[in-house]
Amino acid sequence: MIETTDTRSLLYRSGLLTPDDAQRLTAQALSACDDGELYLQFIASESFGFDDGRLKTADYSRDAGFGLRGVSGEMTGFAHANEISAAAIARAGETLRLLDPAKGQPVPPPRRNNRHLYTDASPLDAVPFEAKVRLLEQIDAAARARDPRVAQVSASLSASWSVVEIVRADGFVAHDVRPLVRLNVSIVAEQNGRRETGSFGIGGRRLYDDLFAPETWNRAIDTALSQALTNLESVAAPAGEMTVLLGPGWPGVLLHEAVGHGLEGDFNRKGTSAFSGRIGQRVAAPGVTVIDDGSLPSMLGGGRRGSLSIDDEGTPTQENILIEDGILKGYIQDRLNARLMGVEPTGNGRRENYAHAPMPRMTNTFMRSGNDDPAELLSRMKDGIYAKSFGGGQVDITSGKFVFTCTEAYRVENGKLGAPIKGATLIGDGPTVLTRVTGIGNDLELDEGVGVCGKGGQSVPAGVGQPTLLVEGLTVGGTA
Numbered sequence: 001m002i003e004t005t006d007t008r009s010l011l012y013r014s015g016l017l018t019p020d021d022a023q024r025l026t027a028q029a030l031s032a033c034d035d036g037e038l039y040l041q042f043i044a045s046e047s048f049g050f051d052d053g054r055l056k057t058a059d060y061s062r063d064a065g066f067g068l069r070g071v072s073g074e075m076t077g078f079a080h081a082n083e084i085s086a087a088a089i090a091r092a093g094e095t096l097r098l099l100d101p102a103k104g105q106p107v108p109p110p111r112r113n114n115r116h117l118y119t120d121a122s123p124l125d126a127v128p129f130e131a132k133v134r135l136l137e138q139i140d141a142a143a144r145a146r147d148p149r150v151a152q153v154s155a156s157l158s159a160s161w162s163v164v165e166i167v168r169a170d171g172f173v174a175h176d177v178r179p180l181v182r183l184n185v186s187i188v189a190e191q192n193g194r195r196e197t198g199s200f201g202i203g204g205r206r207l208y209d210d211l212f213a214p215e216t217w218n219r220a221i222d223t224a225l226s227q228a229l230t231n232l233e234s235v236a237a238p239a240g241e242m243t244v245l246l247g248p249g250w251p252g253v254l255l256h257e258a259v260g261h262g263l264e265g266d267f268n269r270k271g272t273s274a275f276s277g278r279i280g281q282r283v284a285a286p287g288v289t290v291i292d293d294g295s296l297p298s299m300l301g302g303g304r305r306g307s308l309s310i311d312d313e314g315t316p317t318q319e320n321i322l323i324e325d326g327i328l329k330g331y332i333q334d335r336l337n338a339r340l341m342g343v344e345p346t347g348n349g350r351r352e353n354y355a356h357a358p359m360p361r362m363t364n365t366f367m368r369s370g371n372d373d374p375a376e377l378l379s380r381m382k383d384g385i386y387a388k389s390f391g392g393g394q395v396d397i398t399s400g401k402f403v404f405t406c407t408e409a410y411r412v413e414n415g416k417l418g419a420p421i422k423g424a425t426l427i428g429d430g431p432t433v434l435t436r437v438t439g440i441g442n443d444l445e446l447d448e449g450v451g452v453c454g455k456g457g458q459s460v461p462a463g464v465g466q467p468t469l470l471v472e473g474l475t476v477g478g479t480a
Helices: 004-008 019-029 086-098 129-146 214-232 250-263 265-269 335-341 374-379 430-435
Strands: 035-051 054-072 075-081 150-167 173-191 194-204 240-246 290-293 319-324 364-367 383-395 401-413 416-422 425-429 437-440 452-455 458-461 463-466 469-477
Touching: 004 150, 004 173, 019 035, 019 054, 019 086, 019 150, 035 129, 035 335, 054 086, 054 129, 075 086, 129 150, 129 173, 129 214, 173 214, 194 214, 194 401, 214 401, 214 416, 250 265, 250 290, 250 319, 250 364, 250 383, 250 401, 250 425, 250 430, 250 463, 265 335, 425 430, 430 437
Parallel strands: 240 383, 364 463
Antiparallel strands: 035 054, 035 150, 054 075, 150 173, 173 194, 240 469, 290 319, 290 364, 383 401, 401 416, 401 425, 425 469, 437 469, 452 458
């Protein structure tokens, strides 16, 4: 394992910047501010894409830079550069002089934290280039050998390794080293001139180890192929308002979009969320408890994709209960919005990289298990659909309205799973959906580690999860 002193050498270089320089320059630049920080980052990333039976892409990149942010009242000044040097930071500091001087006392620093949720080692260095290409070749060959209907296989492998240091004017310094890996398999199956797709992805804040294990990549092939073959048998989806049974795990992405964004502090401070001003009120059916937790411990020997030891402002991540038994308890906060709303930061100040200022973002967002047997929930349904897996979704924060595409779904009639359906979309609004939950399974699952969350032009890794959920009166868009 690389020691912290070694990883810091990627940020501090003799003749360019020392830790003392960073402290001094940050204190000077932020002397008239309420809050802010110098965010230093080194990042190395790689990606391999295998398509049509051959390696199509092999990318490797390294980047380093800083973002200097000053906060005064509600105003934020931010400057960044892809050069880590005392001279560049001093120039950036001049930008912050445009801010009005702060009226109050500087905000206290985050609490200290030495918890590490993932390894400091780099996934990029641990496995040779040839082995990464060979893995994708093996996946391609194995997938094609599984079934004569396999027409096309795409497999990709990617990883990044990021070293960050957060330096504050009050002397607080926090350091974090963040690995991230991901494997994706997508299969197109063809039968009688009809083509359908299935896919599967897995990853997290860990090394490549388990992705190279045959049981992992064979499961990826089996899951993607099963989905593609199921979709070959699919019939047109029905349309109209109906009962929907949502599967466990990745369908929690609906929760992420439908209510997660609406619970972020910035939208609520500005009064633009459907949940603004509703703390203490019933916003969901009894039994619905929604958590955001960036401190979820490791699984499979590695950290969850949405987990962080500290957020991008240096605040330790924690479990945040957002909705408890249907009652709204709190919002997801970064330092700026927490201060302006008179509450504590929740460890959700996140940024895509050094070139962006932080904002309140989700980490791992999920609904807790209930007491219902998933099979019993299915048996309750007279007519409706079972949505096992989703593609992408979109939400309007102000209204909470969302649209989701189902990638694997089935008709349900008289408590029994029927034919797979194609082209189903789920349409609704987050605040209403949560009030229409009539059954909560005892089978909470978290996703496999492929979530990417977009907001304000920034993308960050995120986790989702839920148990099986029975929801009355969701609008299904179909073509039947």
